Amino acid sequence: MAAESAKTVTTVEPDLDFIKALKKSGGDTLKKCMQCANCSVACPLAPDSKPFPRKEMIWAGWGLKDKLAANPDVWLCHQCNDCSLYCPRGAKPGDVLAAIRNMAIRENAFPKFLGNIVAEKKYLPLLFIVPAVLFFLILSVTGHLNIPAGEVVFSKLLPVMYVDTVFVPTAFLMAFFAFKGVMNFWKSLVDADAKQGTKRYLTPPLPHFVKMYILPVVSDILTHVRFKKCGSNRDRYTAHLGIFYGFVGLFIVTNVVMVGHYIFHIDTPFSMVGPVKLLANFSAIILFIGTTLVIRNRMADADDPGASGSSYSDWSLLWVIYAVTITGILSQVLRLSGIAVLAYPMYFAHLLCVFCLFIYLPYSKLAHLLYRTTAMVYAKYTGRD
Ligand code: SF4
Ligand code: SF4
Structure with missing residues (x-):
């Protein structure tokens, strides 16, 4: 043409x-x-x-x-x-x-094949089967492939050290992959502007760059100020706020648990009325409510012109977040009820869902958080907004 x-x-x-x-x-x-x-x-x-x-x-x-x-x-x-x-x-x-x-x-995506696998519906079973086999192997090699006797304490099934041996290196590897993906994106934005002959922007020293461009974007994200401008779909603001702060709360709890375990030698389970447990349960509830609102919104009549259509990447992420939340809540309920035969498998399922949510983060819809933040910073940097 x-x-x-x-x-x-x-x-x-x-x-x-x-x-x-x-x-x-x-x-x-x-x-x-x-x-x-x-x-x-x-x-x-x-x-x-x-x-x-x-x-x-x-x-x-x-x-x-x-x-x-x-x-x-x-x-x-x-x-x-x-x-x-x-x-x-x-x-x-x-x-x-x-x-x-x-x-x-x-x-x-970096590496590209992982981006392609996560994006294709036909690979979905594989995305869960591979980590499940890995977890079963860890349980059998460490002699924990059984329901522990006595009071239900999840670290009897998988000691914290074993969990962290898998989760922490994986988290660092995925953070590196995510960083590479975002840098690919940033470079493509810069190259596209250069190709169009758009004026070159001066990059200030890092502290100034953070103050001028990154902090205002973080503030926009924390307040969800852009979501508030939506006219036809106002409940997206509430739903996304619930999901966002649910994750923030659970992220804080995870780090407190790790610091407690490795530095202060305090082990889980924590008191149900202590601040850590209260924050964990509150975060799980708002995550559940936020996800439910998004699902309700997406199930709206497809003929409604104001309703969002939904793709495989939307649904796969929503159901995984739902699975994480529900298995987490049920694990706690079953542990408190002392039903070991159900509590341990539920906890296993919960760990598996959490693992899958995070290892596929750089490629799933959750990666929006990274790419959108990058684009918003670039837009501020180039005077776009
Ligand atoms: S969905 Fe349409 S109206 Fe809403 S932000 Fe995107 S482009 Fe604008
Ligand atoms: S016809 Fe095209 S340009 Fe006009 S409102 Fe629809 S999408 Fe936008």
Whole structure:
């Protein structure tokens, strides 16, 4: 396809496989677009200059995969679907942008094969079977493949040291993979600007960079201020806030438990009325409520123009978070009830779900937290917002 002007000829090479993949993963309405720009006017988050999502709809329709993968704007969208509500053609640009984000995670993933495996539904059983076999091997090698006698104490099944021997190195490895993916993304943003001849931005010294660009973005995320601007889908704000702070609380609890174990030699279980347990249970409850609200929202009538469509990556993450929360709550209830024969297997299932949630973080929808933060920092750095 060639667009000709008086002076230049721009050749556009559409990636037809990309268009097909985008349509399959939630962007099925992209060809309905007639480029009227209602969506860009309706979007409460789009900047005044070069607003989204109309231009992304055009690029997606043309199959411009590289341009979309290196576009920070698709990450500034919070899928509120105000744009979809005002589209006269029944297209859902909010969902198209969500499908583009999933594609961008896959493009930037390191190592790439893990990104491809996590993105494909057919590999889902494998993603759980491999860690489950690993956990069974650890139990059998350490002689713990049985239901321990006496009071239910989970460290009898898997001593903290064994759990941490698997979890801590894996967490560091995944943090490195996530860092590589995010750096790939940042480089693609910089290269895309350079290719377009956009002016070069001066990078201030790190402390200034943190103060000027990173801290304001962290503040935006902590307050979910951008979610608050959603018009048609206001409950996304509450739901995401619950999920976000549920994770923050559980992250704090995990670290307190590790410090308690290794530095102060205090072992679990903690008192049910102590601050650590109270924070753990409160976090689990708000995580459960937040996830339930998101699931309810996504189960809304597919014909509702303001409702979010849902892809495999949406559902797989939501059900894993649900599994983590429910197995965690049930493990505690069964432990307190003294039903060892159910409590230990439930705890095993809980550990497995937590492990899967975190090892696949750089490639699942949870990676949005990393990529969106990066895009928001880049947007601030380049004066985009
Ligand atoms: S409102 Fe609909 S038809 Fe108009 S540009 Fe946006 S997606 Fe396309
Ligand atoms: S889904 Fe919401 S934030 Fe995203 S482009 Fe549409 S209106 Fe804007």
